[in-house]
Amino acid sequence: xxxxxxxxxxxxxxxxxxxxxxxxxxxxxxxxxxxxxxxxxxxxxxxxxxxxxxxxxxxxxxxxxxxxxxxxxxxxxxxxxxxxxxxxxxxxxxxxxxxxxxxxxxxxxxxxxxxxxxxxxxxxxxxxxxxxxxxxxxxxxxxxxxxxxxxxxxxxxxxxxxxxxxxxxxxxxxxxxxxxxxxxxxxxxxxxxxxxxxxxxxxxxxxxxxxxxxxxxxxxxxxxxxxx
Numbered sequence: 001x002x003x004x005x006x007x008x009x010x011x012x013x014x015x016x017x018x019x020x021x022x023x024x025x026x027x028x029x030x031x032x033x034x035x036x037x038x039x040x041x042x043x044x045x046x047x048x049x050x051x052x053x054x055x056x057x058x059x060x061x062x063x064x065x066x067x068x069x070x071x072x073x074x075x076x077x078x079x080x081x082x083x084x085x086x087x088x089x090x091x092x093x094x095x096x097x098x099x100x101x102x103x104x105x106x107x108x109x110x111x112x113x114x115x116x117x118x119x120x121x122x123x124x125x126x127x128x129x130x131x132x133x134x135x136x137x138x139x140x141x142x143x144x145x146x147x148x149x150x151x152x153x154x155x156x157x158x159x160x161x162x163x164x165x166x167x168x169x170x171x172x173x174x175x176x177x178x179x180x181x182x183x184x185x186x187x188x189x190x191x192x193x194x195x196x197x198x199x200x201x202x203x204x205x206x207x208x209x210x211x212x213x214x215x216x217x218x219x220x221x222x223x224x225x226x227x228x
Contacts, residue, residue: 023152036126040098047154048078055189058161064203070095104143108133
């Protein structure tokens with residue numbers, strides 16, 4: 001796939017990416033538009049989220065997290081829309097880790113930022129949109145839908161911070177209800193998330209944790225806790 005090309009995939013497409021079967025709209029596979037290397041979807045995906053507002057302690061630890069992840073072979077998927085998500089993306093782009101960026105808009109008139117072009121050419125980036133090409137501006141509703149699709153695609157979820165009562169906390173609860181491993185940065189600011197049953201982890205521990213493999217099944221949330 002030419003990194004400059006934007007390809008539309010419908011559920012009827014013969015080359016519809018198998019990984020996308022994990023997310024759906026009322027049980028029906030999504031129509032998506034993709035630009036970049038589709039093969040990155042075949043790896044273990046780490047969904048990354050952070051609320052718009054983050055306390056100081058989690059900000060510092062999130063920078064450490066991005067530095068720890070950027071030169072691994074871990075594929076990070078996210079919307080990279082909130083301020084801290086954007087900061088992390090900037091750091092990740094300077095490394096070698098594969099990245100899947102999911103804008104809360106269509107791709108038809110979206111210009112590729114200059115600092116995305118090298119990762120696209122290197123084959124370590126995929127831009128993936130779940131929305132009609134005529135949607136040019138993100139809204140809160142679209143962003144929420146986008147984040148739900150990212151969470152469905154991800155094998156593991158990592159939350160730098162989620163505001164109490166906010167949309168990211170709701171996403172966290174939904175993922176936990178589906179028995180998906182959800183990590184949070186170990187911080188007093190994330191105590192409310194840890195109480196929900198997430199796995200607290202330091203930036204230094206993240207790489208070891210997400211490199212854990214099982215031959216058959218991804219560990220459940222309880223199995224992850226036994227390992228921690």
